[in-house]
Amino acid sequence: MDAILDQFRARILAASRDGTPLLLRGGGSKDWYGQHVAGDVFDTRAYAGVVDYEPTELVITARCGTPLAEIEALLARHGQMLAFEPPRFGAASTIGGVVASGLSGPRRAAAGAVRDFVLGAQLMDGRGQLLSFGGQVMKNVAGYDVSRLLAGSLGTLGLITEVSLKVLPLPLREATIRFAMDEMAALRCMNEWAGQPLPISATCWHDGVLSVRLSGAQAALKAALARLGGDALANGEAFWASLRDQQRDFFAAPGEMWRLSLPSAASALVLRGEQLIEWGGAQRWLRVEQGVAADIRRVVAAAGGHAARYRAGGAALGAGSGAFHPLAPAVARIHERLRAAFDPAGIFNRGRMY
Known part of the structure; x- marks a missing residue:
């Protein structure tokens, strides 16, 4: 496996030197998520396998290219699960993509989100350095918790090579x-x-x-x-x-799909289109034939939330209507500084988030 990491490092260093953007990809099951990314495909599936799993400690450590199905099958044999129920989107889904996308399933409101279960991670940055954050226990962080920051970063900070996740027993x-x-x-x-x-x-x-x-x-x-x-x-x-797994007819119907994140106590939203509500009211899916981003985001922001254009339904995003809710200027600057620290040449999944 060290040889594979050496190959990864060599490619990252060459891309940083030449300014060549890289599209980090595991199984490609979530290529549609976020904004369109142009770049050379960087396939992570060669770096796979469970590194450590001790059922009595409720922790599993796996390399980024390990199939999600393999991990869940192993956990199930020991009566355990990934309690945040990541959407699987098919057999190609990898654990690196699970963490990078930060998507959680129906149990999220009761059990927690992806980042709540990330105990530690290894990251290869734009300088080819292999950085380690966190560990394999809950109380292991001093300073900024970078390992949990990687959840939902969509590969824009670097290549997640390995993750340690807390697991829980299956319900009786x-x-x-x-x-x-x-x-x-x-x-x-x-x-x-x-x-x-x-x-x-x-x-x-x-x-x-x-x-x-x-x-x-x-x-x-x-x-x-x-x-x-x-x-x-x-x-x-x-x-x-x-x-x-978002296989219900609601998700398969034509049109745009919006993901609305709101306080659970927020009242019903006056928006055209069909809605599906999860997480006690905190996550609301909106399907529209053709959405007007400014209108949707204005209504959601007034209710104390934010809106992401989850699936474009074949339509172009258009100027000023990116996939994710626009950031406040101060928060945007933090994003920029974080990215510059980990990926100074800006090669990883360029433009996928903002």
């Missing part, structure tokens, strides 16, 4: 119940239930139906079901898997 039992209600009632219920001792691990409202997943011990589920009522969903596991 799970059950899914459904309620027929409108958007306002669903938002009210999700916020009320979030403040109560209920074993809710995921919520989803769409098309007049609120689905709720309960996870935990049998006694806890029995008490929650008696308290909440609702109609049982027999194939709950398949429902949440299709939501996690």
Whole structure:
């Protein structure tokens, strides 16, 4: 594996010297995410394999090119999981891409986001240096937590070569119940239930139906079901898997897909298009035939949130309507300084975020 790292380093140094942009890619399952990137493909899949996994310590360390499916299969054999439920987008997905994209699934509101589970990481920067951050335990950080900063960076800071992730036990039992209600009632219920001792691990409202997943011990589920009522969903596991992997018809329909991040207590938004609401109201998907970025972002910002154009649906982004919500000037300067520190030649995934 050292020989592979030497090859990576040589290519990065040559690209930095020549100013050649590199498109970091694992399985390519998330090439559509963010803005279009021009550059030479830098395939990371050769650097693969689980480095260390001790089930009793609830930590797994793997190289960037390791398939997500391989890691999840290993964890499942020991009754464990990646609790943030990363969307899989097919068998090609790699663990490096999981961390770089920073995307989480239905359990995120209950368990935490990708960055909450990143304990440590190795990064090869634009100078070819292999830098290590964090470690394999929770309390290992002094100063700025760079390892968690890499989650969602979309490869713009460097090549993530290795990550250590906290894992959790699989739930003992799970059950899914459904309620027929409108958007306002669903938002009210999700916020009320979030403040109560209920074993809710995921919520989803769409098309007049609120689905709720309960996870935990049998006694806890029995008490929650008696308290909440609702109609049982027999194939709950398949429902949440299709939501996690964004395989439901809502995500496959034509048009633009917007990802809206809001305070969970925010009221219903007055926006044209169809919505699907997750995470107790904190994540809302908006599908429109053709979105007007300024209008959508203005409404979402007024509610205290931000909006990302998740899938363009074949349409060009256009001037001033980038994939991600524009940054405040002070925050943009921090981004620029971080990138300059790790990638002074600006070769990694140039322009993918902003």
